[in-house]
Amino acid sequence: MKPLPSAIGLAVPGMPDGSPGMDGPVYGGRRERYDVLLRKNGSTAVFASHA
Ligand SMILES: [Cu+2]
Structure with missing residues (x-):
């Protein structure tokens, strides 16, 4: 598991x-x-994908 970002x-x-x-x-x-999805500083990024 990835380390958790702020x-x-x-x-x-x-x-x-x-x-x-x-x-x-x-x-x-x-x-x-x-x-x-991870929300931070007004933007959204993919944190993890599950197949
Ligand atoms: Cu449901």
């Missing part, structure tokens, strides 16, 4: 299937790829 926060827009809280049997085990 940031306002992390976000995952859109509640993609397979992300935390959108996983498990009720979702039929479906998984989508998604990015975790």
Whole structure:
């Protein structure tokens, strides 16, 4: 895991299937790829990608 940078926060827009809280049997085990976005100093960057 990467060291944590200073940031306002992390976000995952859109509640993609397979992300935390959108996983498990009720979702039929479906998984989508998604990015975790990091917001800092007025800009947004991809912090992590999950396939
Ligand atoms: Cu959700």
